Amino acid sequence: MPTAIAVTSADLVLPPTDHQTPAAILLQGPDTQSLDDALAEMTVTLERHGHVVALYPASISAAHERRLHTVRSVLETDRIALLKLDLPPLGIAVLTRQLRQLSVCDFSAGVVASAARLLSHYVYAGALLNSVTKLDRIPVSLKSHAKSWMPGTQFAVTANPEPQLIKVGGEETLSGPEFSTQLAIAHGQLSATWVTETLAPGWQVQGIQEVELPAGSSTWWGTSKLVEFAAFLPDISVLYQLVSSVRREQCHWCGIQLIGDRCGFCSAPVAPAENQLHAAGVLNRGST
Template identity: 65%
Template sequence: MPTAIAVTAPDLLLPPPDQHTPPAAVLQTPQGRTTRPLEASLSDMHALLERHGYVIVLCPSSLPSQALHRLHTVRGVLESDRIALLDLDLPPLGIAVLALQLRQLSLCDFSPGVLASAARLLSHYIYAGAVLNSVTKLDRVPVSLKQHAKSWVPGSQFAVLASPKAQLIRLGGAGQGASLEGPGFATRLVLAKGQLQSDWIANSLARSWQVQGIAEAPLPAESARWWATGKLLEFAAAIPDISVLYQLVSSVKREECHWCGLELIGDRCGFCSAPLKQHENHSRPNGVLTPGDQRKAITS
């Protein structure tokens, strides 16, 4: 069985593009609780390990601390070095897109260690953002005093890009023709509609980014907390071609973790979090390719 990819909520699952992509495991917290019962958490994780051998859990940075502590407790009680807990600073819809990519790559010939550390690499190729009605409480990207003040103007809307590089523009008025700096490679855009009406993503952003298609998904429950407002439209553009994703991961030098012995790419093991030894580290942080190498990997 391929390495299990797990998410912390069912709304972080996107439908697969084919019948071969394996499903993700959902480590769901019961409604009205901040954590799952310990016995249930241990039982579910043990079953995943027995069936798949290794488990990679994608944890949004907005996950409540109690839920994250519970995952670490489960790993500690099971005394397992085969559970990777990846704390990723992607918006929730970006996490869902990344989970789908890892599910697809889990069918390839990558070892569990490479697959886990590939999550950090692939997150740099996911353009994740949102259209918001207000940025007064937003602390995920820098907000200027002028932009903060304009949030109080009725009808204001802002386009925000959180990853891979923070950007923020005001829509309408002087910013009518403004756009966010987008990817230089082919992407497919996923759109999740919340309590906000706007055609800017479909009519303007998708055209300027030259996306190859738009798919709609339910808005993750975590999105309102991540973006600090319930009135939003969330989007994420990413590479849809599994062969391109495979080439990206394959093109990065592999190392052996000096602590747990697993293969990895980048500068840190996804399972035990041990960094590469200083003499092993190289000049490409997190396994991210240089711009020239990015073009070679994506177009080859």
């Protein structure tokens, strides 16, 4: 069975792109599931899949995060990877789907877990906002704050792989990926016209997928009047080549196989001289 990919919210599970992409495991919080039930479900999952790679947002409640660590501690297992991600909700959702795609390939659980850090560099996650007055995830200038009070003003923002903020309708544009992507769009209380008619052509995306807006998006972006978007690599063959092109190491602490600069299971770092996080030459504009 493939390595299990788990999330902490059902709305972080996007529809699969093919028939081979497995579903994700939902790790509920203490407000909806008892500790005994959580331990029982994790035990069954480990028996069935061998390893679990759990992705959860940095904005998750403290109680829910403690539950994740409690389950791993009580079970005394090194087969659960807890990956805390400081990405917007839709960015986490598309990254989760990519790991679900990779989980059925011939990669070890350690490689799948550490691939999350690699692939996050290729997710362009942002939003169209009607206001940035409550946006605290990326730097916002006083000038932009002032413009937020002007009726009809809209802002385009990316939080990953680097923060950007522009006023829609001006001369500035958002820097996008230099490789072929698809664009996931989640509607809030705002029209997506600018995203579909300006951003998508400017980023030369190869297709648009409309998905449900994650419940945490409005809080993350500081407004419910938004359209969240994320450009991502959709093709499993490209993902496979990207991950395969990075040299594999053995974690000096837990012994599991990994790629990049940090073990996904125990978080032990690899010596800097041995790092090969980015795979040069794999992605090119217009590839599929």
